Amino acid sequence: MQLIATCPEETKPALVLELEALGALNIAPGYRAVGFEASDALLYELHLKLRTASRILKVIKEVPAKSPEMLRSQARRIHWNELFDARHGFMVESQGDDADKAGMAPKQIITQVRESIRDVFERAQGVAPVVDRSEPKVVVVAHLRHGRCMLSFDVSGKSLHKRGYREQGHPAPLKETLSAAILIMAGYDGSQAFMDPMCGSGTIAIEAAMMAVRKAPQIHRKKGEFHFEWLKDFDRDLWRATQDRVRAEKLEAPAAPVVASDINPTYVAMAKKSALDARVERYMTFNTGRFQDAEPPAPSGILVTNLPYGERIGSSEGDIVQLYEEVGDTLKQKFSGWQAAILAAAASPYKAIGLKPKRTISLMNGSIPCKLLLFDLYSGSRRAVQP
Numbered sequence: 398m399q400l401i402a403t404c405p406e407e408t409k410p411a412l413v414l415e416l417e418a419l420g421a422l423n424i425a426p427g428y429r430a431v432g433f434e435a436s437d438a439l440l441y442e443l444h445l446k447l448r449t450a451s452r453i454l455k456v457i458k459e460v461p462a463k464s465p466e467m468l469r470s471q472a473r474r475i476h477w478n479e480l481f482d483a484r485h486g487f488m489v490e491s492q493g494d495d496a497d498k499a500g501m502a503p504k505q506i507i508t509q510v511r512e513s514i515r516d517v518f519e520r521a522q523g524v525a526p527v528v529d530r531s532e533p534k535v536v537v538v539a540h541l542r543h544g545r546c547m548l549s550f551d552v553s554g555k556s557l558h559k560r561g562y563r564e565q566g567h568p569a570p571l572k573e574t575l576s577a578a579i580l581i582m583a584g585y586d587g588s589q590a591f592m593d594p595m596c597g598s599g600t601i602a603i604e605a606a607m608m609a610v611r612k613a614p615q616i617h618r619k620k621g622e623f624h625f626e627w628l629k630d631f632d633r634d635l636w637r638a639t640q641d642r643v644r645a646e647k648l649e650a651p652a653a654p655v656v657a658s659d660i661n662p663t664y665v666a667m668a669k670k671s672a673l674d675a676r677v678e679r680y681m682t683f684n685t686g687r688f689q690d691a692e693p694p695a696p697s698g699i700l701v702t703n704l705p706y707g708e709r710i711g712s713s714e715g716d717i718v719q720l721y722e723e724v725g726d727t728l729k730q731k732f733s734g735w736q737a738a739i740l741a742a743a744a745s746p747y748k749a750i751g752l753k754p755k756r757t758i759s760l761m762n763g764s765i766p767c768k769l770l771l772f773d774l775y776s777g778s779r780r781a782v783q784p
């Protein structure tokens with residue numbers, strides 16, 4: 398089965414690592430996507446376990462589409478009625494930036510594919526499925542590129558970053574998939590001591606706790622929420638067996654501490670509540686306090702955090718520079734033997750941290766360009782030359 402997992406371009410390396418580790422075949426990175434092959438059993442397992450993918454598409458067919466007429470006649474050759482049931486509402490989504498080059502606007506692509514699907518159903522069984530844009534059971538994705546249209550099913554349904562544990566109310570929460578990608582790119586594998594000393598709503602620490610006990614992030618999704626469940630080839634017995642096997646892989650406890658703290662007690666309470674909803678609260682330790690006063694929970698480990706930045710957290714520029722300097726001093730003085738991964742807005746005074754990163758990765762946090770700074774901290778950690 399030919400599949401495509403989508404993700405932001407910058408976090409693709411983390412998705413590739415996950416797909417490799419889980420046994421996907423013929424992995425082929427593309428733009429904001431990774432193509433691969435998998436069996437039904439692996440597809441089900443990936444839906445439960447992938448931490449960094451936004452969604453998975455199952456390729457139906459790639460057809461020539463140099464004009465609207467060509468797309469329509471090609472899409473009418475697909476036996477849609479053998480792929481899903483006429484009782485399920487469906488919708489068509491258009492993707493691809495060079496749609497216009499083929500003289501087709503996204504709306505036109507959608508119309509051609511949608512009407513082809515309805516024609517095929519009507520011809521085969523005299524009844525066509527309704528178009529449902531609010532809660533479709535079946536989503537067909539049409540991706541036009543260089544005169545060809547890749548038709549696929551979105552088999553995930555709700556975006557995979559929606560784990561169902563997030564509490565509302567923090568002004569700058571990270572996306573769950575981005576948090577997991579940062580952990581993977583920072584080298585966290587679930588076995589090291591972990592700390593987020595500026596945890597906010599707790600996303601990074603909760604994702605770390607799930608990795609520490611090998612908990613599949615989507616294991617709590619309800620029946621029918623994954624869209625592969627609505628396709629005709631869905632194998633319910635295999636799905637149940639996969640869920641049971643994945644559930645059984647969860648560890649009793651993490652191998653090392655997972656610590657989350659924040660200066661603001663409201664955010665610590667929020668993080669705790671989210672961790673409870675994610676069912677990992679009992680594997681974590683929560684503290685309230687300043688990072689500058691925190692002590693490492695183990696002689697070595699990995700600290701991953703997302704620094705506050707003025708416009709989203711409401712501090713003045715002077716305070717921020719001082720805070721970043723203090724973050725650097727705390728890392729240097731107390732976290733020798735640790736690794737650190739710090740996400741900071743590209744426009745922030747992150748150089749005031751004053752330590753030389755071993756690697757810097759550019760990332761987008763929503764619409765905010767950011768830098769992920771990776772440090773190896775040891776007693777001789779060098780202070781970088783100030784900008």
Ligand SMILES: C[S@@+](CC[C@H](N)C(=O)[O-])C[C@H]1O[C@@H](n2cnc3c(N)ncnc32)[C@H](O)[C@@H]1O
Nearest residue numbers: 570571595596597598600659660687688703705
């Ligand atoms: C960008 S937010 C973190 C968001 C978090 N990653 C999430 O997903 O919700 C930064 C956090 O740092 C906290 N903070 C600011 N100064 C701090 C300090 N000196 N020590 C500890 N936490 C601090 C803020 O309360 C805020 O929650």
